[in-house]
Amino acid sequence: xxxxxxxxxxxxxxxxxxxxxxxxxxxxxxxxxxxxxxxxxxxxxxxxxxxxxxxxxxxxxxxxxxxxxxxxxxxxxxxxxxxxxxxxxxxxxxxxxxxxxxxxxxxxxxxxxxxxxxxxxxxxxxxxxxxxxxxxxxxxxxxxxxxxxx
Numbered sequence: 001x002x003x004x005x006x007x008x009x010x011x012x013x014x015x016x017x018x019x020x021x022x023x024x025x026x027x028x029x030x031x032x033x034x035x036x037x038x039x040x041x042x043x044x045x046x047x048x049x050x051x052x053x054x055x056x057x058x059x060x061x062x063x064x065x066x067x068x069x070x071x072x073x074x075x076x077x078x079x080x081x082x083x084x085x086x087x088x089x090x091x092x093x094x095x096x097x098x099x100x101x102x103x104x105x106x107x108x109x110x111x112x113x114x115x116x117x118x119x120x121x122x123x124x125x126x127x128x129x130x131x132x133x134x135x136x137x138x139x140x141x142x143x144x145x146x147x148x149x150x
Contacts, residue, residue, distance in 0.1 A: 008074035009074075028054075028058050081104065092104040097131070
């Protein structure tokens with residue numbers, strides 16, 4: 001592996017995210033059916049409005065989402081996290097990281113990274129990179145690396 005990159009991986013689609021998306025869609029559909037049934041059994045302005053709003057929510061839930069923000073993830077030797085569609089070339093900022101999800105921001109887009117989209121060793125490396133990420137100064141210049149910044 002080159003010295004400039006600590007590790008680089010391809011990000012396949014997460015099965016866990018797909019299951020959560022399917023569960024959310026099913027819950028939205030159930031809520032729409034309940035609102036529609038309530039509006040049919042006892043019509044009122046509020047129930048009809050709720051039924052219409054829930055139908056709009058179902059339509060929005062079943063629309064295809066945007067393409068994946070990144071298909072490649074890399075952590076440089078200096079600790080910089082990068083994500084991109086073809087090559088991992090855009091610097092990413094960690095917005096949230098926990099045991100089961102990492103949320104990165106690249107060029108104004110959020111990228112959710114799930115642990116089932118990579119090996120356990122790579123997930124641990126990503127956790128370390130998130131925990132000890134190097135923050136760029138406000139003026140945008142690169143800070144010099146030393147023993148305490150790695």
